[in-house]
Amino acid sequence: MATDVQQKSKDESQLSDRDLRAKDIHVEQAPTVHGKRVPKPKMVDKDSRILWEYVVPVVAFHLLIPLAFIPYFFSVWGLLFLPIGNYFFTSMGIGAGYHRLLTHRGFDCPKWFEYLLATLGVCSFQDSPARWVLVHRVHHQHSDHQPDPHTPNVSGFWAHMGWLFIDNRELSTAAAFDKYCRDLMRDRYYMWLQKGQNWILVYLAHTIPFAVLGFLYGAIFEGSVAGMIQCSAQCFFWGVIMRTIYTWHVTWAINSAAHMWGYRNYETREDSRNNWLFALLTNGEGWHNNHHADPRSAKHGHRWWEVDVTYLSLVALSKIGIVSNLAMPNNSALERKSL
Numbered sequence: 001m002a003t004d005v006q007q008k009s010k011d012e013s014q015l016s017d018r019d020l021r022a023k024d025i026h027v028e029q030a031p032t033v034h035g036k037r038v039p040k041p042k043m044v045d046k047d048s049r050i051l052w053e054y055v056v057p058v059v060a061f062h063l064l065i066p067l068a069f070i071p072y073f074f075s076v077w078g079l080l081f082l083p084i085g086n087y088f089f090t091s092m093g094i095g096a097g098y099h100r101l102l103t104h105r106g107f108d109c110p111k112w113f114e115y116l117l118a119t120l121g122v123c124s125f126q127d128s129p130a131r132w133v134l135v136h137r138v139h140h141q142h143s144d145h146q147p148d149p150h151t152p153n154v155s156g157f158w159a160h161m162g163w164l165f166i167d168n169r170e171l172s173t174a175a176a177f178d179k180y181c182r183d184l185m186r187d188r189y190y191m192w193l194q195k196g197q198n199w200i201l202v203y204l205a206h207t208i209p210f211a212v213l214g215f216l217y218g219a220i221f222e223g224s225v226a227g228m229i230q231c232s233a234q235c236f237f238w239g240v241i242m243r244t245i246y247t248w249h250v251t252w253a254i255n256s257a258a259h260m261w262g263y264r265n266y267e268t269r270e271d272s273r274n275n276w277l278f279a280l281l282t283n284g285e286g287w288h289n290n291h292h293a294d295p296r297s298a299k300h301g302h303r304w305w306e307v308d309v310t311y312l313s314l315v316a317l318s319k320i321g322i323v324s325n326l327a328m329p330n331n332s333a334l335e336r337k338s339l
């Protein structure tokens with residue numbers, strides 16, 4: 001037996017990064033569990049610690065919402081930060097970067113562009129790339145079945161945000177990182193972001209350009225120090241705080257709403273749905289039943305009306321040579337699952 005284990009680890013050490021990624025991604029799936037209530041993951045219990053590093057910012061940001069609407073901090077142009085910030089930081093950072101590239105390897109790109117997308121994702125304050133990928137690969141392996149980290153079959157609130165606040169010890173071990181995201185943990189940048197939670201420093205650092213942008217805008221259009229300070233505060237409130245809250249909820253809704261409400265194109269082993277509202281708000285991630293039916297495909301919209309702006313952006317990037325080998329839907333496999 002020991003010899004077998006040694007042989008296995010020796011064989012694995014000889015695998016390329018791509019082989020390891022394929023091995024990690026194509027994990028065995030749990031059986032069908034449509035709508036069945038399931039308990040929380042086993043490693044979430046009375047001994048689990050509260051994750052204050054999530055609780056404090058999420059609660060604090062939400063408490064700041066009323067301030068964003070008082071005249072001093074509110075501006076009509078500030079509202080533009082929501083769709084623009086959502087597109088760059090969340091659709092490109094989380095949707096294209098963390099999800100379609102790092103988790104599922106649905107396309108290829110140069111390392112500098114991969115790091116750019118991952119860094120945009122970090123600026124959405126949705127965990128480090130490695131841990132996000134780990135959680136999402138576990139989600140695909142056990143979708144809507146214990147120990148899926150965030151199934152609404154526990155409760156809608158649990159799927160939306162409850163799971164973020166309590167330590168699931170199964171997802172925190174070195175063994176879990178090794179099993180589910182070894183490809184990322186071998187990369188010095190992702191390792192640095194993970195170690196000591198440096199990704200939070202990157203998030204904090206990204207607020208500086210927003211403050212500077214506000215100062216410049218105030219200098220040009222207000223022409224006073226008081227105006228510069230006010231514009232900077234407006235940029236901070238709407239470009240960072242409100243944009244982050246908005247993108248948290250539309251992304252979290254893929255775990256909650258898109259596993260509860262919407263239509264299904266395919267018979268899959270979980271309760272994933274195509275939810276048009278959150279597909280529009282996330283620029284394509286809401287076509288979630290399509291995604292579960294064919295996880296590696298970079299194209300989540302399969303019907304002509306299922307607009308997938310993230311995929312269209314990747315197509316545009318492929319036209320200028322930055323992105324290549326976009327994984328397309330596997331139509332023959334999908335036909336067998338079609339409803």
Ligand SMILES: [Zn+2]
Pocket residue numbers: 139143254255259272288292
């Ligand atoms: Zn899902």
Ligand SMILES: [Zn+2]
Pocket residue numbers: 099103104136140291295
């Ligand atoms: Zn996925």
